[in-house]
Amino acid sequence: MERKKRTKRKNRGKRFSRAAAIGLTFAVTGIAACAGVYFVKKDGRETPEELLSRYMALIGKQDYEGMYEMTDPENSAYKDQEAFIQRNSAIYEGIEAENIQVEIQDYDGEKNAVMYEMSLDTAAGKFRFENEMHFTDTEDGYQILWHDGLIFPGLSDSDKVRIDTAPAARGKIFDRNDRMLAGPGTASSVGIVPGKLENEESALRQLSELLDTDPETIQNRLGAAWVKEDSFVPVKTIPKVSELDLMALEPDEKALQEKARQDALLAVPGVMITDTEVRTYPFGPAAGHLTGYVGNVTAEDLEEHAGEGYNENSVIGRSGLEGLFEKELKGRDGCSIYIEDKDGAQKSVLASRPVEHGRDITLTIDAHLQESLYRQFQEDPGCSAAMNPYTGEVLALVSTPSFDSNDFILGLSDAQWNALNEEERKPLLNRFRQVWCPGSTFKPVIAAIGLKTGTVDPQEDFGNVGLSWQKDTSWGDYFVTTLHAYEPVTMENALIYSDNIYFAKAALKISAQTLEASLKELGFGEELPFEIVMPSSRFSNTEHIESEIQLADSGYGQGQILVNPLHLASLYTAFCNGGNALKPYLARSGESGTEFWLPGIFPADTAAQVLEGMKKAVNSPEGTGYAAHREDIVLAGKTGTAEIKASVEDTEGTEIGWFAVLTAEKEARTPVLIVSMVENVKEIGGSGYVVNKDKIVLDEYLGSGQ
Template sequence: MERKRRQPYKRNKKRIHIAAAVLSVTAAFAAVCGIVYFMRGSGRETPEELLVRYMEQIGQHNYEEMYRMTDPAHSAYTDKEAFIKRNSAIYEGIEIENVRVEVLENDRNNSREQDSVAYQMSFDTLAGNLRFENEMQFTDTEDGYKIIWHDGLIFPELASEDKVRIESSPAERGKILDRNERMLAGPGTASSVGLVPGRLEDRENALHQLSRLLDMDPETIRNCLDAAWVTEDSFVPLKTVPKVSELDLMALDPKEDVLAEKARQDVLLAIPGVMISDVEVRTYPFGAAAGHLTGYVRNVTAEDLEEHAGEGYNENSVIGKSGLEALFEKELKGQDGCSIYIEREDGSKKSVLANLPVQNGQDVRLTIDTQLQEALYQQFQEDPGCSVAMDPCSGEVLALVSTPSFNSNEFILGLSDARWNALNEDERKPLLNRFQQIWCPGSTLKPVIASIGLKTGAVDWQEDFGNEGLSWQKDATWGDYYITTLHAYEPVTMENALIYSDNIYFAKAALGIGADVLERELNIMGFGEQIPFEIVMPPSQYSNTEHIESEIQLADSGYGQGQILVNPLHMAGLYTAFCNEGTEIGWFAVFTAEKDAEDSLLIVSMVENVKEIGGSGYVVSKDRNALDAYWGSGQ
C-alpha cells in the first residue's frame, strides 16, 4: 500500500522525490553516496535541498562541512570537535555505505524561523541494510536555512547519553572430513605465550630469554609491548605454540617432541611476567601425512582484503592459502554475524538497529580414507615421490600423498624465518606437491599402447616381434640412437612384452600404430584436456608441440618416454615420475582384480632416484607394508 505524501510548503506545489532514479549532480557524488538530487531554479537553497546535501557529506565522511550546515546556537553540539567525534565514531564504526534519502513531506511550522522535513533514509552497514524514517528541523537565518542538529538525526532513538555498539559473532569455519567422518582440518586448541608488562622484573633479560625460547627477534617483542593499547595489566600475546595435554604426557611412551615442548614451556613459565593460556586455532590432526592435501589457512593480508573486498573478510579473518583449504574457501568460510544496537548510559540494550545472523561454514566431506593416507605416508615420508589410491570400480580417490611433506600446523602456529628458509632450501623440495604435477609415465603407458594397438588393428597380440637382444634401432637413419631393454626372452609376444616390460616391443608397436593414429587415440583418452576433478591437475601431453615430430619420438612414446607427460589421476590414476637429468624412477601399481570385491583398491606409487636402493622393488616393498598396515587396522 502506497504511503500518502503531503505537499511541501512551496507555492508551486510540486512534489519532491529524491532517489536513485532522479538526475545526478555529479558522477562522484552518485558513486560515493548513492544520493542524487536536483537544484531548483531559485537561488536560495530549500530545506529539502539542504537535507540532501547534508546526507551527501555523510557518505563522503566530510564532517566539517556537515557542521557548517548546522545552527550551533540551536543544536545539541556547539563544539565542532565534539560534533565531528560523535558523527565519525558512529558512521565509520558501522562502515556506512550507499547512503540514500527520499523526502516524504515538508510542513512549515507555525514559527517563521523554523521548518521541518520528513524523510526516509537507508544505507548499508556491517550488519546489512538499515532503513528508517526521520525528521530534520531547520532555522531560517540571514545566511539561509541551517540544520538544528541533535543525536536523533543519526538514529531516531539515539539520545545524547546513548552509545552505538557493534557486536560481532565470528562464523565457525567448516571442517574437512574424510569418508568416515575423521577430521583432517577443524577447530583445535593451542597455547598462547604472552607477557603481563607489570609483572616483569628484568625486562631486557626477559626479552633475551624469550627471544631465544620463542625464536623471535627481540625488537619484535619490544614492539608488541610498546603498542598503544598495552597497559601494565594487559596480557600481550607473543607467539602461539603447541598445547601439551596431560593425556600426551601420561602415555606409556610419550613422544620426544611432546616432552621437548613441555620442557620449553616450563622454562618459559619460570620467567616473571610470562603467562600461557589456551587459544582456539585451526588444527590439522594428520599433520604432514595430509599437508599437501589439506593445505592451510593464514591471517588475511591487506592484499587479500583488497582482492576479496565485499566478501565479508576483515582484519581478523583467516583465508585458505593452499590445498583443500583454498579450493573450498567459499564453502568453509561462512559469514560472520553482526549486530548494531543502541546502548543506554547504564549499559543496558535500548534497541537493535540492524542484525546480520551468523552463518557457520559448511563441512566438506571427502572420499579420502585417512588411515590409508597415513599408511602410505608413513612408508614413503623420506622419499621424494607420491602415491594415489583409488577405488577402481567407483573412481573415488582414497588417498593423495606427496612426500616429503610439511606439517600444516606449523603455518598456523607461525613459521620462523629460519624454518621457512629451511623448507624452501631443502633439496628434497618438501613444499612441492608432487601429486599435482605431470610426470613421465614410463612403463605405466605400455598397457595403454597395447590397447590402442589392439583397438586399431595395428598390433596382433599373438604376433612374435622377434628377439632383438637388449638394444635395437629401426635402421641406420637413427644414427647412434638405440632403444634398450632389460630382458631378452622368447617368444616376443604382447603378453610376454608386458610381463618383461619390454621397451623394444612397445617402440615397434608405436611405429606400427603411427603418429597420427596414436595422437588421435590419446586425444580420445583425454590427453590435452583438463580432468574433471576438484583439485586442478595439469593436462597430460604427448608432445611439447602440437604433434609427435619424429620417428624416434614416436618410438620412445610407445614405452612412456619421449615427450609424454601424465598427471596422477589420468588413465585410471596411473601415476609415476618425471625423469630428471638421467635419474631413475621406480613405480608400482597394484589393484584388486575382482570387480565384485568388497573393498576394491588401486594404488600407484612412485619414488624418484631408486637406482641405488633397489629399483622398482623398493617401491613394491613400501606399498606392501602400507597395505599390511591399512588392512591390519580392520579395513
C-alpha cells in the same frame, strides 16, 4: 562508536574501518512531489531539499568537517566541531555504513522541515528508516539544525550505538570415516604479565631465545596502549604438549623437547602459558599438501573480497582444501546493531543478522591410507594418488617430502621459512599437482590403443631381438633398450616383462597421427574434471610427435609423454570398468557418485585383455611387480622406470620409479588403486623400491593376508 563482543577477538587495540578502506557511497533515488508541492530556490539560494541531499552525499565521502559546516552550531546539539566529527565518524564507520540511499518525500514550509526515507547497508545488513531534517533560515541561507536523531531516529546524545558480534565457527574437514583433517584445536599461548617481571631485559632475552622471536617485537607488544600491569600480553603461540604423549611407553621426542622448552619458559618470572583455540591439522605433514592451511587476512584480502563478510580478525584459506572450499568453510559472522541508553539498557535494534557457521566438508579421503602412504615415502621426493577403482572416490593424495600445516598456524620463524624454501628436496612443491614422465606404467595404455585401433595383433610374435634395438641405421647411435629377453614376444609377455622394445615397435605400428588422436580421446591436453586443478597431461612439447624416435619412445612412456598421477589412475579405472574411465571426485555429498569421465574409451574386451596382462605382471613370478602379489586378493598393476636425461647422450641422468596397482575384482572387500612415484630410484632399486613400499601400504590397508 562502541562495540560489545561475545568472544575474545585477535588484534586488540587495532583500529580498523572497512568503510574507510572501500569508501561510502550515496545516491538520491528519487524526489516525490506530494500534493502539488514543488521545491523552488528562494532568492537563488540552496533549498532545504538540496541542502539535505548534499549533506547525505558528504556522509558517503566521509567528509564530516564539510557536514559540520552545513549546520547551525548555535542552535544544534554539537557546538564543538571535533565532538561532531568524532560522533559521526565513529558511528558511520563503526557500523560499516555504505550504499546510502535517500528518497525525499515532502517539505513542510512552516516548520522548515524535509521529510525523507533513508536506507544504508551495514555490518548487520540493510537498515531503512523515515526521518525529517529541520533548518534555520538565515540571511546567508538555510542551515541544518543538527541533533543525534539525524543519524538514527530515537538516538539521543546520551545514547550509544553498539555492535554485538558473534563470530562464525569455521567448518571442519573430515575424511570418509569422520576423522578430522582440519578443525578447532588447542595450542599454548605464551605471554607476559608486565607487573610480574623481575628483570625485563633478562626476561626478554630468554624469551627471544626460547621462542625464536626478535626481542624488539616482544618489547613493542608490551608497549601497546592497552597493556596494564596485570594484563596478559601474548607473545607467541606454540604447540600444546599432550600429557598422553608424555605418558606413552616411548614418548615422542618432539613432545619431550617441547615440554622441556615450556618448563624453561615458565621458569622466567612474569611468563604465563594459557590455552588458546587455533585451527589444527591432526594428520600434520601426512596431509599438508592436501589440507593446506589458513592465514590471517591482509589488507589486500579485504579489498579483493570486499562485501564477503571478512574483517580484520578473519582467517582465509591459503592453499589446499582450505582454499578450495573457502566459501563453504568460512561461514558469516552474526551481527546486531542497536541503540543503548545511558543506563546500559537496549532501546532499539537497528539491524541484525544471525550467525551462519561454516559448513563441514566430508571427503572421500581415507586418512589412514593417506598416513600410511606418507609414512612409507616421507623421505622420498615423490607422490601417490589412490582411488576406489570402481567408484572414482579419491582415497589419498600424498606429496613427499611435506610440511606440517600446524607450523603455519603457529607462525614460522624466518629460519624455518628459509629452511623450507632452501631444502633441496623441495617440501613445498606439491608433486601430485605436477606432470611426470610415466615410463612403463604407460604401456597398458599403449596396449589398449593398439588393440582398439586394430594396429597391433596381441598374438603376433615381434621376435626376440636381444636387449637393444633400432628400426634401422637412420636412427644413428640411438637404440631402444630393455632388461629382459623372453619368448614369444607377444603383448601379454611384454606387459609381464615390461619390454621397452615391444612397445616401441607397437607405437610405430600405431603411427604418430593415430596415437595423437587416441591420446586426445584419453584426456590429454584437457583439464582433468576434479575439484583440485591439475595440470593437463601432454604427449609432446609441441603440437605433434615430431619423429620416429619420439614416437617409439612414447610407446614405453618416455619421449615427451608427461602425465599427471591422478589422470593416470583415472585411465587405469577403464581396465576394470569395461573400458569406461571414471571421473575422480573428492567431496562426499548428495550429488557425488560414480560417473564416467571418458565413457567407452576402450572396447570392453580390450580392457579385459589388458587387465589380464596387468594381473600377470603382478602375479607371475617373472612379472616386474611380483613382489606385491597376494594369495588372498587378486591384484593387477604395472611398474615403471623413466629415465630423465639432459640429452640422448646423457649417461648421468636420474630415474623416476613408478608402481600402479589395483584390486582387480569388483567384489574385493576393500577396493583400491594406488599410483606411486619416486623421483630418483637409480641407486636404490629402481621401480622395485616403489613396489616394496606400496606392498607395505597394501598390507596395512587390506590386511596382511598371508
